[in-house]
Amino acid sequence: MHHGQVTATPVVGLVGNPNSGKSSLFNLLTGLRQRIGNFPGVTVEKKAGMLTLPGLPTVELVDFPGAYSCYPTSLDERLVVQELTNPAGDLFPDAIIYVADITKLDKHLLLFTQLRDLDLPMILVLNMADLMDTDGLTVDIPKLSRELGVPVLAVSSRENRGVGELKAAIADLLRAPEDFRPQHPFYEPGAGARDVLAELRRELPARNDYHALLLTHHAPWLKHIPEPLRHKVQQARVSHGFHSLRAQVEETMDRYNTFEPIVKRTVRHAGDSDSLSDRIDTVVTHPIFGPLLFFAIMLLLFQALFAWASVPMDLIELTFGTVGESIRTTLAPGWFTDLLVDGIIAGLGGVLVFVPQIAILFFFIAILEEVGYLARAVYLFDSLMQRFGLNGRSVVALISGHACAIPAVMSTRTIANWKERLLTILVTPLTSCSARIPVYVILISFAVPQVAYFNGLIGLQGLAFAGLYFLGIAGAMLSALVFKWVLKTPDRSFLMLELPAYRTPVWRNVGVTVFQKSKTFVVEAGKIILIISIILWAASTYGPAESMAAAEVQTQEQTVARQLSQEESADLLASERLEASYAGHLGKVIEPVIRPLGYDWKIGIALLTSFAAREVFVGTMATIYSVGSVDDEFRIRERLAEERNPVTGEPVYNQATAWSLLIFYVFAMMCMSTLAVTKRETNSWKWPVVQFVFMTAMAYVGAMVVYQLLS
Template structure:
């Protein structure tokens, strides 16, 4: 079907050609500038939308959740050339306004002004991939019909040109009736012109319908459109909504009040079938027919070369043997670097923490205040802060893998293995995200369409070793695993041990997923449809912003949750005080004071349950405290061993753990076998209240959500206890401990 003359029938003449390819249509009328210009940034996944968001807002960003849901909300701001503050909301990636996933539902709610605590945006910036314009224009055409000011950012123009694709941008402006700005977000090209276009967008004519429906379709949908207009839809969005609802089996809750909607939709479907149209495919057919006409006038393609650089790389990276070798090698490099590259920065942080503790300690009189500051706050928080370089490195590597395009290849590579456990490769993306944090990993499961697959993914994501486990692993590995060189110095025993913990969680997650898919969550197998983005050089600026943002979140946790718990734990470890016995050595007095304190008494109540695992009461207390956040285990041990003005950095804590003696036998209380059992326990145990909360939300909330969260917590705790028991007792039988 050809577009109507007003939208696509006119040809550009030399008189109305733009002076350059990023021309901005002129202002047609003055408009009052709002105090804050609200911009919604939308687009398909893999269009470089997040990179463009970073280029627009820089470090002026904040991360939270949309009201009432656990979908991450990224919002930033910048100052326009006229001084206006522009607030940019980065909406989840969407392929259409049909809201086929929870992420797309959030984007739809915001764009229609129905989002809780999220005002209707003043301007919509649609980010389209210039190399895949046909697919991107489907979503773009839907956005244009909302009747809101729209700017199209034609991103990744460099990749399109390298692929031999030439886009006539002035002609595209005439076809769409909106401003089109070519950009290369990773290099910042076109960003300033995009900001200018955003500031002008509210003063330009609103886009009109880009294509006309066949008369038979318009007649069939007229009664549905009338109901939608009565429900509050404007004429243009009402017609668009009517077209969209033809393929929807259950209208959304905001249309439930329109009692005549369902019978009229059924009548419209019957009428369309009699006219020879397929109702469920009508919107796609109309839009792609229009898109085909636009592309024929806008896009020219050079003859495609037989084999691109990406094709040659994929031949190796996706090889059934070499692909796995490369994947495991990359993981080994990541975990080895955590020990080697972060060491100088860690040493500097340890030195600063030690200096701060000594300085404050010398300036304060002896007593509870000095003990609180030095042994409670500095020993507790400082023992966690020292792991910031390692966590930053982990997020840096994850960002590199994502931005380069390798992460999608890893999911594709894993598809065959995932299908054996009843899932498909798309479920591996949330699982990979779980290496950073289980909370966004569970939220990322919203991209899995099948409900049973999504729930199975949610149930196993916490088994992936997140960054919060990293302080526990590095503390114990640094204390009890020697840095023996392997493979000619390429890898060390410490790095190999770290890799083993991550692989253990990953393999177990696949096994547990297979169990769920064969019992509680049986469902049909579905093929994976996954877009492989082209390989790109990651943007250093984008990586810096991402790592900085995650580091801030970690520091915020250290400054709130861990600080508060450190103070509470110091009080529990200090009171009630034991009667001092001058005849005993200071170390013995310290041990007696701890056992007499509230923390010691709680620990001795816990100790019978953890003693079969090789753990004493101190580890038991630290495990219980770490339910607030796993890294609290380290700060709790730091607080326990900081009492009595012991060393207040991680090196001193490791030394204390190695020197600790079992009062019953006089032998070492903590051995390499105990350390491995403890790490295995943390691989499996769900010691994170944030993960429990997000599981409740993502599995439906209410009683159903709590049921799944309880199942998740119980099976992981049983798995952790059983595995740690097997490691410790099995190791003792083999004479290892």
Template sequence: MLRTGKKTIQIALTGNPNSGKTSLFNALTGLNQKVGNFPGVTVDKKVGVTQISGHGPAKIIDLPGTYSLYPRREDEWVAYRVMMDVEKQQDLDLLLLVMDASNLKRNLLFCSQLVDLKCPVVVALTMNDLAQKKGIRIDVDELSRELSIPVVPVNPRTNKGIPELKKVISHVLAQSVSAPAPDFIDNKALAPQAIEDLQAIMPEVNDYLAVHYLANYKNLAFDAPLKAQIAAVETKNNFSPNKVQAEEILQRYTRIRKIMQQFVVEPDPLQKKIFTDKLDNLLLHRVWGYVILLVVLFVLFQSIFWLASYPMDAIDWGFSELTGWAASVLPDTWWSDLLCNGLLAGLGGIVIFVPQIMILFGLITLLEDSGYMARISFLMDKLMRKVGLNGKSVMPMISGFACAIPGIMSTRNIENKKERLLTIMITPLMSCSARLPVYTILIGLVVPDTYYLGIFSARGLIMMFMYLLGVVMALIVSLVLKWIVKIKEKSFFILELPVYRAPRWKNVGVTMVEKAKIFVLEAGKVIMVISLLIWFLSSYGPSKKMDAVTQRYEKTKTELTQAGPDNTEALEALDREYGTEKLENSYAGLLGKSIEPVIKPLGYDWKIGIALITSFAAREVFVGTMATLYSVDENNTSTLQQKMENAKRPDGSKVYTLATAMSLIIFYVLAMQCMSTLAVVKRETKSWKWPVIQLVYMTALAYVCSWITFELLK
């Protein structure tokens, strides 16, 4: 029933996972929300606004997918609490339910429960084209009459049926007083006396809502006195939530079977398999499935180097030329130094990696949108179980390749507490996009740009090895934690495999642009702040030390100038030496020198030490830090890679040898260098214990493995 006096209509968008719910949310609100073709994409509720004729703006709350009103996972509890709305915070006007026409029987269970909540419900029937391909025919009008709620066929991908859906929503909202749909089953019969006793305390509660309050009052936001009263009713009537739930589901499916027989025509089960089933025979094969998976991953990492190399080279050259030009035309002042060696160096360290970020996310979106990503979970379940996880752990881990934060948040989709905790603990070992700039520049320094058999790039192979190393180490760590974490709880892996679909190229393009914007604007802010801070710390130091360096430089320069005009090379060498000595005596140099004894066994110098410290804010800051440090004491016409190639130790040996570079890459593969991730782990585990353990074990693992790598290769 429409509540008067409200400024904005509140509509909750709900439905089974993978039913097209988020696509409908995009179609209604026009927001560029990420759409993934696998269960568990939506973790927290998301909000958008749409215009409903006669009612103005309506707020659409996109809830996590759920199969029924009996939540088990964290994300299902999010949806459940909103629909129960005990605190009346949402004040919902309507439930917009998305139902998959190709899986109607399963979807009708949730639908029947929502009908019995007595809140206005409108059904958006999706996947009608797929149902047609399967030979399923639904009498939509009769189904709507049987359920006593509107049912509107839609296709969110093409916007078909969206105007009709909005008209129906407007009509339902306009009914200021409307009789609720009759009960789908006799809810009162499930626990008659307990329901009556609860309604004596809460007269406004209907029969089905009373069942849920009795079953889940401990997890709902009732005040303590009311919880005590409900508990007394439960005890007095010997109310058993599990028994009532089992009886309810049995009754609902009994009626659902009758509805399916009356209003739905389904094909013979022995009918020829559709394309999805045929393709699954190959992609989920016990041998060929894994071979194809490795090929897909190989192509993905090869593409990151191959496709991105041209725009990256152009950006790198452009920034080096711009910096050199700016240095030549601007006066020799502190602000021009800040502009060239701080601002432009930091900006170049951000923009150069945009092509790779876009390509990585574009390819991952293709895998999600096509339906293949869910198959990866299915393939990996057997291996996951051996190390204490299950197939659902794969999704957070794959998300971790983009960023550990959404990956860790998506572990709410894992019902088993131990498996969820283990997944949280190992997800940061996945090589996120923030590591990509570090891998790229270091691999480019020491790995030759050669091809084997004309197609296999050496750099691409090393890149793929680093990603696989993170996965292997994650599985090993999970195996160890499996025996340490003492939580015993049975788990089951149930995953709905979506049908294969042609990728939505618009969605791929939007995702690539959005992720590039996030990288430039969000990560870029951090990189720019750190770059400017590093410029300051690298340009200034204790006045006593810096003055002594400047006096020696001025004295030597005067002597060389007086000696004659043929000392140009000597003066240039003196300038470089002055820049290096000034940097070593700056605040940054002193900080780096102080930690150099700890990192020297790994093959690192003090400049790398500074980058390790600053990149704890965000791993990608490594490149910006190096760009700033080498800009301070190098000429501005060289690219960052050229500057790093020319870097020398005090004894004249190269800094970035194969041993040092590979040791550093290994460190970044395994180290926990992300404050934001630690904060999210604390929020998800509700304790500082696990993020501290995570920080300690990952840092120790990174140090030991980097040391071994350096010793083997030096």
């Protein structure tokens, strides 16, 4: 780029450590609404926004993931190094805005000096300037700017301060990048590195010596280095005895020795201010009180999910019911009306009814993240999770899974290590989500007698309910352990995590998070549930012509013989038609397979339909047992209790069958939407298939063992 000339669409990169407030600044500059978290590495997806500056073409602002140095320990950091060492790439920036937390400047300058030595025009933004007053910091900005050789600006993205000045500085930088080149490098490579570089410097596509050094270190995995050159680099490293890790450590120490004195000379602290966060952490990260506090918070979260979500969920169901009824009364009866009401509207209702729970869950998680608590939970459980092949960050997914596995699977993006992320995605659906609740409620009443102890304080049914939750968690952890042995991968993971200071949440960020997650759920899961609902509706409405005709005749004979009322006759017709439909035939086909679990063809259909979504089970039972006109949960319970085996005359829902079904529902992967999200997050059909097969196998074997033992 020559003096005074600007490329067609200049690219400006936002770079900085995790938790430096980069994403907040990005939101302020571009006005785009994004996800912002207090979690390390939450911005794995590339985020770009347009920035208009006077007298310049539109600038593309790219928010790079948080990184600690040019020697990566996570996927996020690799991504940053890969883009910033590839001048031919699309994301290679014409200029860099380096964001550093003003209260942690001594830690945040390592990556800054490395990028400075890559000869990239830079502006240093000291973010969190609002904390300067509260923490009693004074920074000699002109001096810092002279010593680091870059423009330095103090900005507060929370209070929207200094953004105008920043835009002006970016414009200056793009107009005359030559004025912002470094005079002297911060670091000179040592003797060992110089020998290798002397040999490779001509071959490597590098802008300067430090760039060549980074390419030498990272050639084995950098995508833009061609295979023959990779091989050459490898040979040169071996022949000169170049030890990459040792060189990295030496360089890092050397850099600290260069910039720490600069920080000491320019930043003054008035007394120690971190003490409050530290004092809170003595309790929050305590080996005993920490987990206790964590479980208390989780209890509160589940209470909120049950108590607060029930009203909006009922309202949504009522609305869809009313809309369906009014459509039925306005439109002429026929297949189209049925498809619209029973297929599409019922399906849409099935998706949207979960939005309140997802919104509440993410509202809580976003607040815990903004406040800085989630980073502590991750730190607390990391060593325990590592034993199961997971990661501290998997805790968040396993917690969210109790509301709904879909947002839980989405939350695994913060896990850098691919294997740990994959394991978390695979086992999360085993935690009991809220859709299993209606199923548990009905079946526990058959499986467990209504006995209470301690004057009714502790009931057996309640204990069984809690037991099913624990069973789910145990299943998830043990499955993770099995996968850990099956999926062997070389990379060990390190949890590198800065515990952010406690702060009040930025409500704008919380709102953005809740909105975006809910929207993703509705759009992604919605498509699939709708399609399944329509297919299910068709399969249970239509059947082979002669069977359906026979069902009509059978109903008419029964109506006359038993003198049924119009309503009873309609219910009977519905159940006969279901048996004659394609779904009924399918139920009969799978009956021999599920007979060892104690199920008949009717339960078989319910199992099949619940693959669209577990909570469909109750509705399907209502349809199958011709409860049609009477839509009441207690009525279903009575109806199920009356159901008899036509051969033996025994109740179908005895203790053994009820327990067998409960165990099946704890383990089975009965959620199309979760499979869809797994496909999206892992980018292949292989893992959703693995997930489906192993969970269904667990459910089948578990249910069979329980049924055979109890009967």
